[in-house]
Amino acid sequence: MGHKDKKKPSKSYGFEISEQSNGTVLLSISGEVNLLNLNDLYVEIIKLLKESSSDQLIKLDFSKTHTNDSSIAALVINLKRKINEKAANIEIVTLDNTSVKLLEFVDLNEITEMPTPPHYYTNPLQLFGEHVIEEFQEFKDTVSFVGRVTLEMSWKLRHPHRIRWGEVVHLIQQTGAEALPIVALMSTLIGLVTAFSSAIQLRQFGAGIYIANLVGIGMTREMGPLIAAILMAGRTGSAFAAELGTMNISDEVDALRVMRIDPLDYLVMPRLFAVMLTLPLLTLFADAFGIIGGMIVAIVGLDISPGAFFSQLQKSIVLWDVFSGVMKAFIFGLLIAGVGCYRGLVTRGGAMGVGKSTTTSVVSGIFLIVLADSVFVVLFHYLGIG
Amino acid sequence: MTKNPLISIKNLTVRFGDNLVLDDISFDVYEGEIFVILGESGCGKTTLLRHMLGLLPPENGEVLIDGVNIVKADEKTRGKILKNVGVLFQSGALLKSLTLGENIALPLRETTKLPKSLIDDVIRLKLGMVNLDKREHLMPSEMSGGMQKRGGLARAIALDPKMLFFDEPSAGLDPITSVELDDLIIGLNKNLNTTMIVVTHELQSIFKIAHRTIMLDRDSHKIVAEGKPLEMRDNSDNPRVRAFFRRENLEENQVLK
Ligand SMILES: Nc1ncnc2c1ncn2[C@@H]1O[C@H](COP(=O)(O)OP(=O)(O)OP(=O)(O)O)[C@@H](O)[C@H]1O
Ligand SMILES: [Mg+2]
Numbered sequence: 144m145g146h147k148d149k150k151k152p153s154k155s156y157g158f159e160i161s162e163q164s165n166g167t168v169l170l171s172i173s174g175e176v177n178l179l180n181l182n183d184l185y186v187e188i189i190k191l192l193k194e195s196s197s198d199q200l201i202k203l204d205f206s207k208t209h210t211n212d213s214s215i216a217a218l219v220i221n222l223k224r225k226i227n228e229k230a231a232n233i234e235i236v237t238l239d240n241t242s243v244k245l246l247e248f249v250d251l252n253e254i255t256e257m258p259t260p261p262h263y264y265t266n267p268l269q270l271f272g273e274h275v276i277e278e279f280q281e282f283k284d285t286v287s288f289v290g291r292v293t294l295e296m297s298w299k300l301r302h303p304h305r306i307r308w309g310e311v312v313h314l315i316q317q318t319g320a321e322a323l324p325i326v327a328l329m330s331t332l333i334g335l336v337t338a339f340s341s342a343i344q345l346r347q348f349g350a351g352i353y354i355a356n357l358v359g360i361g362m363t364r365e366m367g368p369l370i371a372a373i374l375m376a377g378r379t380g381s382a383f384a385a386e387l388g389t390m391n392i393s394d395e396v397d398a399l400r401v402m403r404i405d406p407l408d409y410l411v412m413p414r415l416f417a418v419m420l421t422l423p424l425l426t427l428f429a430d431a432f433g434i435i436g437g438m439i440v441a442i443v444g445l446d447i448s449p450g451a452f453f454s455q456l457q458k459s460i461v462l463w464d465v466f467s468g469v470m471k472a473f474i475f476g477l478l479i480a481g482v483g484c485y486r487g488l489v490t491r492g493g494a495m496g497v498g499k500s501t502t503t504s505v506v507s508g509i510f511l512i513v514l515a516d517s518v519f520v521v522l523f524h525y526l527g528i529g
Numbered sequence: 530m531t532k533n534p535l536i537s538i539k540n541l542t543v544r545f546g547d548n549l550v551l552d553d554i555s556f557d558v559y560e561g562e563i564f565v566i567l568g569e570s571g572c573g574k575t576t577l578l579r580h581m582l583g584l585l586p587p588e589n590g591e592v593l594i595d596g597v598n599i600v601k602a603d604e605k606t607r608g609k610i611l612k613n614v615g616v617l618f619q620s621g622a623l624l625k626s627l628t629l630g631e632n633i634a635l636p637l638r639e640t641t642k643l644p645k646s647l648i649d650d651v652i653r654l655k656l657g658m659v660n661l662d663k664r665e666h667l668m669p670s671e672m673s674g675g676m677q678k679r680g681g682l683a684r685a686i687a688l689d690p691k692m693l694f695f696d697e698p699s700a701g702l703d704p705i706t707s708v709e710l711d712d713l714i715i716g717l718n719k720n721l722n723t724t725m726i727v728v729t730h731e732l733q734s735i736f737k738i739a740h741r742t743i744m745l746d747r748d749s750h751k752i753v754a755e756g757k758p759l760e761m762r763d764n765s766d767n768p769r770v771r772a773f774f775r776r777e778n779l780e781e782n783q784v785l786k
Contacts, residue, residue: 394622397584398681401616402636403608 155180156208158187167200169236173207181214185221192231199232206237215242224255284489285507289481292415295407299416307413314417318379319425325378330370330429334358334436337366342444351445355455358437363464367430369516372475375422376508380483383414384504387487388497396488411484415477422476423469430468463528471519478511534593535560535692535724536581541590543576550576552750554590556743563718563725563738565758567773568745574728575619577745578694581726582616583607594692612640613691617698619728621681623669629656630665633684640688655683658713660706675701682710686717693717695727699734711737732776744770 156174163169170191176184188203195201203222205215219242225231238246299306338358345351387410390396396406434456441447486504490496534557543551550573558564566574579585581592583599592599594610602610623632633652637643643651652665659679669677678701685693698714699707711734717723718738729735735742739758746753746769754761754770762774772778 390624393625394618394620395624397579397582398616398618398622398624398684400584401582401611401614402639402684403611404635404639405604 156184158184160191167202168195169202169204171204171207174209176208176210176214176218178212178214181218185218188218188222192225192233195232197232201231201233202236203233204236205239205242208239210239210241213242213245215239216245219246220251220255223251224257227255282507285482285485285511288485289478292407292411292481292484293477295412296415299412306416307409310413311416311420314413315421317382318375318417319421322374322378322421322425323428326371326374326425326429327432329374330362330367330433331436333366333370334362334433335440336436337361337433338437338440339444342440346445351441352447352451352455354437354441354445354447355452356459358434359456359460360464362433362437363430363460363468365468365516367433368426368468368471368475369512370433371422371425371429371472372479372512373509375418375425375476376479376483376505376512379418380479380504380508381501383480383483384486384490384500385497387484388490388500391488391490392493392496406488411480411488414484415480418480419473419476422479423472426469426472427465430465467519467523467528471516474515474519475512478515479508482508482511533596534558535562535595536726537591537593538581539591539593541577541580541592542588543573543580543585544588549750551580551587551745554745554752556752556755558724558726560724561718561722563714563727563740565735565739565742566726566728566745567730567735567742569747572745572747573750574745575696578616578696578726578728582611582614582694614694615685615688615690615692616694617678617681617685617696619696619700621669621674621677623677623680623684625669627668628665629661629667629669629672629680629683632669632680633665633687636684636687651687652683655687658686659683660709675703675706678702679706679710689721690723692724692726695725695729697728697730699729699731707731707734714738732774744773 156172156176159171159173161169161171168191170188172184191201208215215238219235219238222231222233222235226233338354341357342351342354345353345357387396390410396410399406399409438449438452441452442449483504486500486507490500492499536558538557539555541551541554543549554577566577568574576585580587581594581599583592583602587600590600595613597606597610599607599610623629624635627635630649630652633655634648637648637651641648653662656662656665659682661676661679661683664672664676664680667676669680672680678698682695682698685695695714699710702710714725714727715738718725725738727738735758741756742754742758742761743752744754744761745751753767754765758774761770765771765774
């Protein structure tokens, strides 16, 4: 076998050009060709093709070469395609033994053809249009799934013994208890930041005490439910999508179906109940920690005593403020769990599909939360209870 | 064998996007039969099974089980049909969040009112049948591929259904276990008169268990042959079918031009 010098691979083969009397060029390659030095050979052949006139026949002789890999076979496929496309006037006279054997495994005509990639639209406008239609359809499907799930849930509530409470409790632990630290941290920080950025303005007018109103109302009505819901979408909605998506692509969901166990019943309902029970509680938790964050700013930055802060807080927020936030959280929970489970159940296409579902569940979860929140604002306003 | 087919496929056409998989396929399966579906990898055997179970909607055609069209059936009717059906998926499809025992208990708990102790005994019986004795506490992630497959089989036969669908039951099993599996299939068929629809490539297994087979073709998307395996091997006028049964390479003599 030829020497294997990785630094100077091009030296291991010879390249001999001879012009015959009828104008044909004979190219005789000798020595070892491998995948490392193939490129140099390829470049020289292409150069030769460019230099020769189009009616000049180029004969390639590989009889003096030897190879231990697919390099020459790949070269033959490449040249064969050029011949088929009439881009080259080449004839392969003889081939080395290894490459002959390797090429026996395949149908040369079949593999020199390039497969046409499916759905290859070059028109960006069409692509955009298709994308819009697809997104719209997906949005419709998501909403109608959430609707179906709500109907099923109301049936379950009338038959509470059919709910798998064991699973619900387990999921509450996962989605609620384990989320407490991060919810506490986030809402404290957001309470701090909100209070701090308004403290300076309020102090200018000597209205420092109103920090309690600001943080109290802001947290209970808007920030508390939103912080809890967005964290829930990121932690739990995505987990549901990934879990159910993985089950789906490994036939587990179909296995449930043929055992006459409705995946909606077995997989979706417990998750829905868990999140709808947990999120309102997490919201109260977020409210409390957000207010604590505000209080820290009041005490440290505005010299307001905790007692004064609390009595002002008591005067400023009414029960409805807290209750409306909790009510919103209830709906947010439905949306988060619904979207997460839906994305999981429609997952297609292997590990990449699971990844895509997980991402989409978070993005559309948060979008639906914000959309629902806007609807609530308008609704409360017109009902005169905002 | 009775005269009326238990399962009847009529003009089934399946397409995924632009990809035609099954083109106008019709066949019958009779009660008590072991019916084997053959064909090259990717020709649509799993897809056919999914459609026979009503898991996917076809582009066209009917799947009649016990005279009911499962394609058009509502949830309730489909449930009634599936009550008589057990399925082993190609991947085993054990629920990964449950132990092996709980997986087998699942159909038993959903369908019967048996007390836990009896359910446990049924589980032990079925696990014994697939040589997984005392493994009920394992999680699927702690089992090998072949073990998961046998676990899926135990779950499929948990309720002793009238019809069993197996997608490549012996793929990934060693020869000894495969033979035992064949014996189990034949035994269930003889003793409980279970109708079996089996997708398999194992030649020895086909000759041993199959009463009748169909062979799907990847290029024409149709059934290229139907009948008893031995007759198909010896008498088929289709070289592809003969090559399949004799384990020959059709392109053996093809040389580079
Ligand atoms: N969900 C799907 N979406 C799109 N195409 C699919 C889907 N499922 C299967 N196919 C296509 O249908 C064809 C048949 O697939 P199927 O899984 O039924 O093959 P098979 O005969 O079971 O093969 P194997 O013996 O390898 O299991 C393949 O070409 C596959 O690409
Ligand atoms: Mg398959």
